[in-house]
Amino acid sequence: MLSRATALPKLGYVSASAAFLLAALLGVLVADIAVSALDPWAEMRRLLAGLIRPDLVSIELRSVVWTVAFAVLGVSLGATSGFLLALGFARVRAIRVLSAFLRSVHELFWALLIIQFAGISPLTGILAIAIPYAGIFAKVFSEMIEEADLAAERVLPKGASIISTFAYVRIPELAPQFWTYTLYRLECGMRSTLVLGFIGLPTIGFHLDSFFKQGHYPQAAALLFAFYLLIGTRRIWARPATLPLLIVVSLLVLPEAYPGGSILDNFLRFASQIVPAPLRGADLLALATWSNLTSWFSPILTRQIVPGIVQTLVLSQIALVATGLLALGLFPLICRRFAGPVGRPLGRVALVIVRSTPEYMLVYVLLQLLGPSMLPAIIALSLHNGGIIGYLMGRHADELVYRPDAPKGLNLYCYETVPRLYGQFLAYMLYRWEIIIRESAIFGILGVATLGYYIDGAISEIRLDVALVLILATAVLSMAVDKLSRMLRKRLRVEAMPTRLSEAPVGSGSDQARLACIR
Amino acid sequence: MKRFLAIVTGLVLGFAGAAAAQDKPPFVFTAIPDQDETRLVERFTRVADYLQGKLGVPVKYLPVKSYPAAVTAFSNNQVQLAWFGGFTGVQARKQVPGSDAIAQGAEDVAFKSFIIANVSTGLKASTEFPKGIAGKTFSFGARASTSGRLMPEHFIREAFAGRMPEEVFSRVGFSGDHSRTIQVVQSGAYEVGVLDYSVWDLEKKAGKIDESKVVVLWETPTFPDYQWTVRGDVDAVHGAGFKAKLVAALLAIDDPAILSQFARSKFIPARNADYAPIEEVAKAANLLN
Amino acid sequence: MSALIALSKESAGYGGRAVLHDIDLTIAAGERIAVMGRSGAGKSTLLNLLHERLADRTALIPQAAALVKTLSVFHNVYMGRLDRHSTWRNLRNLVRPAACDISAVGQALAQVDLADKLFAPAGALSGGQQQRASVARALFNGRPVVIGDEPVSALDRVQAADILQKICAGHGTAILALHDIPLALAHTDRIVVIDAGRIVLDAASRTLSPADLIPYYGG
Known part of the structure; x- marks a missing residue:
């Protein structure tokens, strides 16, 4: 213990937090956060009026059904592939790298690539969810496998095969956690289908996008409420017993895709177009080809990748710190000690709404209200992520055992609750960091000059080679942040934090799985 | 479990069979989403009805969310016809060799x-x-x-x-x-x-x-803009003479309800060469290879 | 001397299950009482009951030291008086402790021989040091009654004797759960023994010898 401590000096919570805060303040200095709308309140009033009077008749039921169907099929496929990957995750480095790559590219970017050959079809919707989710499932499932209680394994007779050991000991031990986590992911999957709707798949997101763009707020509100209802009732309709039925029904109701050309032809064309332009049909042995490639790549690097990464980092750093502040401010809303019997249910509803609201939609609306700048993205990211972390922190806070003479109110909060939970809090923030990076990148499509802004440009110019290079840049960025975050968690000694709740009195398998959702 | 798999397999095969049995593939078109979607859906649903009457095949309008999505749907053959802007038309015809600009609004010559x-x-x-x-x-x-x-x-x-x-x-x-x-x-x-x-x-x-x-x-000074562009392989799919029938149908649109929704007085023939100036500007601006 | 608290035919327990039955207990201000008995007999329940009734006059030393491990020893001890300072001052002390509070907390820590650990993180203390920090928090709290649940269990007998003396000197009335018979007889003036939720012995310390108490711990 001591020798490890000297090898890796422990980083203090305070200095780590101060460093993040400082980086965010520097970010604020260079960030573009002006409010430029002349009259944001007029639009805001129309929006609120719409939210109060949702036009429930206008809901296109098919889009609600398809939202569930895409999520069910995408998540099921992702979970199955993720499970298979998880089996070799700990042993095979290639699997770990593959999984890290799959999850480092946002669903939206996967969809933008897949749509190029699979068109606007159910296949695109399902794959765009299944591919990144497979990477996430692989990591989380493998962590669950590693952390499983192996007491029973020791009593098995010698010579029991690996497979039977796995089937008799590990699977029964882990199945409840796997199920809980998979079903929770269904909720994330439905949020992902919304984003896919914004690029043309026929989910709720498709109509939400249209209604918001045209300022049809009562219709948009009705759809949003339908979405909250789906998320809020998820535990009722999505259970291990109903999942097979959900899968079959989802397959049955999938929208018919217009047949179009052969997928193979389309894929070959796509494959030829993602090859960098200077290499297409060029002599790979000629020096000129490679100098052409360099002169093709260097402006992409200097004019798109570098400024895109800088803006992505600035946005995500500010949003991360704002998320933290918001989470610390919000979690008392759902705590027994702070909110009281009336406030607590209200606080829960508020936090569920805040975290279920699709960030992408929120950015879009805020852009209308506040005008173009980074501010809408910062607000949306911190509301969404602050809602999630606040919710989890509130649950932890309710499990704290205070001494009988503990102070009350703000004193309790500052002297007992926050100091006790701070390690946990930092662990969550560091987990969320990579996710915030990925989301910052996609907001570029809405006009914030992060990497997504340039990806949108490349797609508009039908330059798939450039788009692919930029998407790979987002992947590298988020993998690097993931690595940095893991290193910091080690230095801060908060590595094991999130899963520790399973040892707490009320913590159960389901809690552990829910915590894993933060990843 | 086995029975469950059998049901799923049966369903999937059934669907594939049903899809293959559709002998007359629908003729699908799209348009760049250049303005309020409600208006576009109204306008192009009307166009779909009109074309279905004239062409004798099921005609569908596929709404898309962005300009490049319209080009992609066209290159994937998910749609066979599209109402493109000047530049998206150039992009699409470059993606799909053999495709042609066939009709434009009278106003699009000098937009x-x-x-x-x-x-x-x-x-x-x-x-x-x-x-x-x-x-x-x-x-x-x-x-x-x-x-x-x-x-x-x-x-x-x-x-x-x-x-x-x-x-x-x-x-x-x-x-x-x-x-x-x-x-x-x-x-x-x-x-x-x-x-x-x-x-x-x-x-x-x-x-x-x-x-x-x-x-x-x-x-601004004027330039050529919107046009209908069709894939070159429609005759192979829908029978010889289909393209000519389509051109005739588009040029014959005289329903004031449709024309006013387009803000066009009538449709006139168009050729790929009409958009050469657009292509030149796009290349100069480095928006096209 | 007036009665500080008088319990008559009281029962107490958790979740509907009674742990204490028919408790008759009157405590006068200024008494030093040792509550003794086997583990599970109901000592902690009795102390909790007393703490509930006397909360506004009591400094508590809970069984687990209950320190916030991420905060410094200073902050943990300062917590003993959170309720008597303005919230603003408490928040300021969290970031930048005031000199007068540092010296006051330092004095409390000096009594338990921890003055050198003033700004060490509480999580870095040993078990015995944590217990002493918890005692210092009660001393700093300074209310007239101290209720301690095994406040010196992690200390050796010499140190325990010293700390018990400080606890008794720092508060007018002391009610302490103890398991060490000689320590209890030496530092308190009244012994209350609980067995299976009932008071089975309540007598002045000077009238008792260790032999009188050993039966309550046997078997």
Whole structure:
């Protein structure tokens, strides 16, 4: 213990937090956060009026059904592939790298690539969810496998095969956690289908996008409420017993895709177009080809990748710190000690709404209200992520055992609750960091000059080679942040934090799985 | 479990069979989403009905969310016909060799854009290029729009000695479509913007423009714009003479309800060569390889 | 001397299950009482009951030291008086402790021989040091009654004797659960023994010898 401590000096919570805060303040200095709308309140009033009077008749039921169907099929496929990957995750480095790559590219970017050959079809919707989710499932499932209680394994007779050991000991031990986590992911999957709707798949997101763009707020509100209802009732309709039925029904109701050309032809064309332009049909042995490639790549690097990464980092750093502040401010809303019997249910509803609201939609609306700048993205990211972390922190806070003479109110909060939970809090923030990076990148499509802004440009110019290079840049960025975050968690000694709740009195398998959702 | 698998397999095969049994594939078209979607759906549903009557095959309209999505659907053969802008048409025909521009609005031969401004800027309408817009915040429409981006950018570069819009304006944004360009300039989110003149007229007729807040500063010189483009392999799929029948049907549109929704007086023949100037400008602006 | 608290035929327990039955107990201000008995007999329940009734006059030393491990020893001890300072001052002390509070907390820590650990993180203390920090928090709290649940269990007998003396000197009345018979007889003036939820012995310390108490711990 001591020798490890000297090898890796422990980083203090305070200095780590101060460093993040400082980086965010520097970010604020260079960030573009002006409010430029002349009259944001007029639009805001129309929006609120719409939210109060949702036009429930206008809901296109098919889009609600398809939202569930895409999520069910995408998540099921992702979970199955993720499970298979998880089996070799700990042993095979290639699997770990593959999984890290799959999850480092946002669903939206996967969809933008897949749509190029699979068109606007159910296949695109399902794959765009299944591919990144497979990477996430692989990591989380493998962590669950590693952390499983192996007491029973020791009593098995010698010579029991690996497979039977796995089937008799590990699977029964882990199945409840796997199920809980998979079903929770269904909720994330439905949020992902919304984003896919914004690029043309026929989910709720498709109509939400249209209604918001045209300022049809009562219709948009009705759809949003339908979405909250789906998320809020998820535990009722999505259970291990109903999942097979959900899968079959989802397959049955999938929208018919217009047949179009052969997928193979389309894929070959796509494959030829993602090859960098200077290499297409060029002599790979000629020096000129490679100098052409360099002169093709260097402006992409200097004019798109570098400024895109800088803006992505600035946005995500500010949003991360704002998320933290918001989470610390919000979690008392759902705590027994702070909110009281009336406030607590209200606080829960508020936090569920805040975290279920699709960030992408929120950015879009805020852009209308506040005008173009980074501010809408910062607000949306911190509301969404602050809602999630606040919710989890509130649950932890309710499990704290205070001494009988503990102070009350703000004193309790500052002297007992926050100091006790701070390690946990930092662990969550560091987990969320990579996710915030990925989301910052996609907001570029809405006009914030992060990497997504340039990806949108490349797609508009039908330059798939450039788009692919930029998407790979987002992947590298988020993998690097993931690595940095893991290193910091080690230095801060908060590595094991999130899963520790399973040892707490009320913590159960389901809690552990829910915590894993933060990843 | 086994029975479950059998059911699923049966269902999947059943579906595949049903799909294969459809002997008459529908004829599907799309359009670049250049303005309010409700209006587009109304307009193109009407066009679909009209074409179905004339062509004798099921005709469907596939709404898409972005300009490049329309081009992609066309290259994937998910749609066989599309109402493209000048630039997206060039992109699409480059993606699908053998495809042709077949019809355009009479107005598309000499199309133009309006540069508009929020009245708070104090800028006034003029016949000369309004150089006073330099330093303001500026919104284009979609990135791949001809009248909302490509041509205005070209005129801006001409007026400001080859400087890029990012160097001329304090902020450059892309609203996504022409209707929203009006919205963002009217709300003041952007001070100046540029859009398709026909959408300005349509929105004005619909009463959505508050002229105490937003005014037209300047209209650009003319350029060729929208056109119907069709894939070259439609005759192979739908029978010989299908393309000719389609061209005839498009040119024969005389229903005032349809024409007024397009803000066009009638449709006239078009050729790929009509859009050579657009291609040249796009190459010069490095938007096309 | 007036009665500080008088319990008559009281029962107490958790979740509907009674742990204490028919408790008759009167405590006068100024008494030093040792509550003794087997583990599970109901000592902690009795102390909790007394703490509930006397909360506004009591400094508590809970069984687990209950320190916030991420905060410094200073902050943990300062917590003993949170309720008597303005919230603003408490928040300021969290970031930048005031000199007068540092010296006051330092004095409390000096009594338990921890003055050198003033700004060490509480999580870095040993078990015995944590217990002493918890005692210092009660001393700093300074209310007239101290209720301690095994406040010196992690200390050796010499140190325990010293700390018990400080606890008794720092508060007018002391009610302490103890398991060490000689320590209890030496530092308190009244012994209350609980067995299976009932008071089975309540007598002045000077009238008792260790032999009188050993039966309550046997078997």
